[in-house]
Amino acid sequence: MSELHKTILNRDIYLSQKENHLNKLRNALAAASDDSARFYALGDLLDEFRPYNTDSAFEYCRQREILAFKTGNPEFITNARLNTANVLGSIGMYKEALDIVDSIPHDSVPQYLLPYYYYIRRTIAAYLIDFAVRKEDKDRNLAIFETYQDSLLSLCPPASLSYIVDMSDKYCRNNEYGKAVEILEDYLANNQYTTHDRAILANTLAYAYHGLGNTEKQKENLLISSIADLKASVREYVSLRQLAVLLFEEGDIDNAHEFLRIAMDDAKLCNARQRILEINDIFPIVNAAYVHEIQHQKEKQRISIVIISILAIFLVIAILWVLKQMKKTSNAHRQATEANNRLKQLNTELRDLNNSLTEANHAIADNSMIKEEYIAQYMNQCSLYIEKFDAYRKNLNKLISVGKTDELKKTLKSTDMLEDELKSFYRNFDTTFLKLFPTFVADFNRLLSPDSQIILKKEGQLNTELRVFALIRLGITDSVKIAQFLRYSVTTIYNYRVKTRNKALGNRKELEDRVMEIGRPSL
Known part of the structure; x- marks a missing residue:
């Protein structure tokens, strides 16, 4: 869907390319050296x-027919008259188109x-x-x-686009949608096409998938066909209208309305009367729903304004x-000042008690100093990350400025930097955590059965299972957050927790609560 919206935004580019191509064809017509060359250039x-x-x-049909009669070439005349019938049919003048085709004897057609x-008769x-x-x-008419x-199929080579499209259409009419999809x-x-x-093939394929009841494949091919139609700068098409109808049935009114409006604008510019009639069958319904939705949104805005006004009051x-x-509070402050004077006497009595707590405070201060050191270490690590990413940004900017796009793509696709930084991050996490809780591994093993003890492969480096419970010890118990931190799926983290609980001594449900007690004075 995003690709279709992007194509719509870039439509002026495709229309400009179309006009450039048409100008080349006009120049070729002007440069034609004889009537035969002009006839083919008009074609x-x-x-x-x-x-x-x-x-x-x-208009080009008219010019081609005049030129054909001028040359007197019967094949040119037949070809030009068939051109006119084809165009008349596309603008809804069916009787006039049939009159021309009926006036051409079958045995006179080369x-x-x-x-x-x-093809025209069909x-x-x-x-x-x-x-x-x-x-x-x-x-x-059927x-x-x-x-x-059938006559057309008998003449077309089986490997031709015309044969494939008509044969798949025939399969669909006979409810053989699987065969249509296959060919x-x-x-x-x-x-190659x-x-x-590509737009024609995708639209035909969407119709076949619709017959099979595969709505997702139908929508996918309608999207492909619509994008191809817009890139080819054709204005007589059906896929965008069909996609809009499908989206409307799914409740996507905004996109349905936008796509129908574009299809209607193109049909009018092309003067494709048949397509205009088809769009007119559904557009009033979609437009009414779209207007209703807009009104509903306005009503919600009005209610929001009322609620905000009430909240402001x-x-x-x-x-x-x-x-x-x-x-x-000011009055209470005055009273508190008086009470403060009375408390001064109590402060003297508390002085002796404070002396007895000094030793405990020293221990707390030491612990605070350790935590401050680790905080400083993480701040330093963050600073290093900022410098690395800035260097990475400068490197990318340099590659862009010197035009090394291949090297730029290679750099952007590489995950080496991410993997190295993750390894460094986890090493720092392990080191810091074990400094805070130096006996964590031993304490954790005491909570597990003897045959489930965890032995570190490398001193000072936790494995994934220990990191999960290290995060739980730090108060991070949400599996989603743990999964984001360790870059695993939520299911994997859940499995680690269940697997480890099954190894616990005693009540398995209490394992994580007992992990929270590791490193506390009560242990």
């Missing part, structure tokens, strides 16, 4: 404009144009199936559609109450 322009702007496509002839029949209201009209589709996936895996062809009341309490 190239027609092919590009038909899914882009049918008005321009129709062999190489027969697939095009059958396509117009498909439009009429959708357009018909009565069942008998739909059935009649029979015509199937006849010309489409095989073609995609073993052939244009961006526009309570805040003012609270401030007034605090001011009142401050006044009371």
Whole structure:
């Protein structure tokens, strides 16, 4: 979905590329040396404009037909008239398109144009199936559609795109969706194709997956097809509309509305009447839901403003109450001063008691000095990390500035720095923790059964199991936080805790509580 939104944002780039290509074709037409070359150059322009702007496509059809009659070449005339019928069908002028095709005798169509002839008849029949209201009209046009589709399939090479698309369509109409998916996936895996062809194949594949009831695959291929349509800068398409309908059914009203609006804008610019009618069937429903959602959001904002206003009133009341309490506190302070004078006499009596506590205070001071040292060590480590990351940033910036993109990619993909820093971090953690709790390993082993004792592979370096319970001793008991600290999954941490509890002496449920007592004076 993010790729589709990115493509929409970059659409001006693709449209600019399309216009540049059209300008090259116009230049080729202007440079054509004879009528034959001009005829083929007009055909190239027609092919590009038909899914882009049918008005321009129709104009090139007219020019091509005039040129064909000028040359008197019967094959050019047939080709040009079929072009006109094709464009008329795409803009909804089905009767006019049929009149042209019916006026062309079948036996006068050159062999190489027969697939095009059958394609146009098949396509117009498909439009009429959708357009018909009565069942008998739909059935009649379906029979015509199937006849010309079979004729088209008989002429197309089995490895051609046209054959694959029509054959998969036939499989789908016969409810053989699995076969349709198979030939489409095989073609995609073993052939090269244009961006526009990719859009057609993905749309056909989405229809097959829809028949199989695989909504995720249907959506995936509609996304692929929509992206390809936009990158190819065609404006007569169906995938984005179909994707919008699917998203609307899933409750994603914002994206559905945006995609339908884009599809409608393109259909209008292309003057693709059939696509406009298709979008008009669903757009009012989606737009009404979108408007309702906007109104609902506004209502929520209004309620939020009311709640905030009420809270502001309570805040003012609270401030007034605090001011009142401050006044009371001032009076209490005066009374406390008087009481303080009385307490001076008690201070003399406490002096002797303070002397007896001096020795204990010295021990506490020593412990504080140790903790301060470890805090300083961690602050120093943080400073080192900042310097390392700054050096890393400068190195990346240097690579960018000198254009060494390959080296930059290699550096960004490397995890060596992360792994080294993690090893250093865990070494520092082990060292610091064992200084705070030098007997932790021995005390912890006393909580385990004799056959489950933990022996360190390297002096001063904890294993993962000990680190888990070291963090628990420090008060970090949430498995999610422990997993984040040790870079393991929550499931792995949970398994470590359960496995170790099963090794405990006595009541297993009390193991972690007993770990919390390690290093305390009561042990």
